[in-house]
Amino acid sequence: MTLASHTLAGQFNPFNGFGQANIGLAFFGNGLCALVESDLPYSARLTPDGDIETLGRHDFDGVLSVSMTAHPKVDPETGEAYAYNYNPFFPPFQTFFKFDREGVKHTDMPVLSLSCPPFIHDFAITRKYTVFPDTQMGVNPMGVVLGGSLVGLNPRKVPRIGIVRRDAGSGCEMRWFDVPGCNIMHIVNAWDEEDDDGNDVVVTVASNIMSAEHFLERLDLVHGLMEKITINLKDGRASRRPISAMNLDLPAINPAYIGKYSRYVYAGIADPMPKMSVVGKLDLAKRVGIDRCVVTSRNYGPGSYGGEPFFVARDPEHPEAKEDDGHIVSHVHDEKVSETRFLMMDAKSPDLNVVAAVRLPQHVPYGFHGIFVRDSDLS
Numbered sequence: 001m002t003l004a005s006h007t008l009a010g011q012f013n014p015f016n017g018f019g020q021a022n023i024g025l026a027f028f029g030n031g032l033c034a035l036v037e038s039d040l041p042y043s044a045r046l047t048p049d050g051d052i053e054t055l056g057r058h059d060f061d062g063v064l065s066v067s068m069t070a071h072p073k074v075d076p077e078t079g080e081a082y083a084y085n086y087n088p089f090f091p092p093f094q095t096f097f098k099f100d101r102e103g104v105k106h107t108d109m110p111v112l113s114l115s116c117p118p119f120i121h122d123f124a125i126t127r128k129y130t131v132f133p134d135t136q137m138g139v140n141p142m143g144v145v146l147g148g149s150l151v152g153l154n155p156r157k158v159p160r161i162g163i164v165r166r167d168a169g170s171g172c173e174m175r176w177f178d179v180p181g182c183n184i185m186h187i188v189n190a191w192d193e194e195d196d197d198g199n200d201v202v203v204t205v206a207s208n209i210m211s212a213e214h215f216l217e218r219l220d221l222v223h224g225l226m227e228k229i230t231i232n233l234k235d236g237r238a239s240r241r242p243i244s245a246m247n248l249d250l251p252a253i254n255p256a257y258i259g260k261y262s263r264y265v266y267a268g269i270a271d272p273m274p275k276m277s278v279v280g281k282l283d284l285a286k287r288v289g290i291d292r293c294v295v296t297s298r299n300y301g302p303g304s305y306g307g308e309p310f311f312v313a314r315d316p317e318h319p320e321a322k323e324d325d326g327h328i329v330s331h332v333h334d335e336k337v338s339e340t341r342f343l344m345m346d347a348k349s350p351d352l353n354v355v356a357a358v359r360l361p362q363h364v365p366y367g368f369h370g371i372f373v374r375d376s377d378l379s
């Protein structure tokens, strides 16, 4: 049965949402949301006994009408949250917007320079700019209506990166820069630099999906090449440099460094996608282009695979705390005995030592994005 036939039979009403907000989580404006990019956020809360309760679809008092990315970015310095959505059926195919620190949504910024629906899974912010990848993958609305794939690939399209000031007054201010061969799925971080003449340069670190044609049907053949992409906003020149030859994805950083230079990256090492048999720690201060950037790692053991790593600072309020002073947490599933544990590893230790392991009552599917929220945030 296709989505169209379910809708015609009255078994499914797309205006009520899809009900599967299972891609990621976000906490901003004092609210916790479960997210999927094809639907509105689903507001959730933590009950006193530790359960997560779904409160319902959340349209921010009627001002969010379509959907929202599952990868919003919260500026750790201003508390603003940046997000976007895309409309697979008619222009504007992409719209970006922000929420202030109280969670109030600001004006939509429609992007009218896109001629077809993009598939933008993730994006980045710097202190000045918002950064959007426009890959060879695009949304195919008829495909999903007829029961096929939501996402299609256009091999003739040159991938681009769109950059727009965070304080832009219109989506028309978006500038697109061709970056051939760069099909970004997950972005690690981005930050501002200047060239020798003081012109703005935007640096993005991201996992580039190699052999993008495999992404839709043979994920096990996909290689996530971590790259540093530099775009000079004055002359429009873009350059790419691999950081590591390893197969890396589901990257994380210390969230306090979102939008500014971050030295350390934590990422799953695929064996193959989407199973992460190892978690690695990368040091971007090392020479790029060779595997010296991966300074340490932890292998989960035979038959065990981890989910997304997440960095939790040991003392986030300490002004002089080292960037990597904290713990990496992740779910690790042992397929041999069907047992999932929540692992906590010391991010500064030479071998990412495990300092705590908690057995979970059920398996968390590989590839889900998580979040770490403190009791004090929720209260």
Ligand SMILES: [Fe+2]
Pocket: 071, 121, 122, 186, 369
């Ligand atoms: Fe994702």
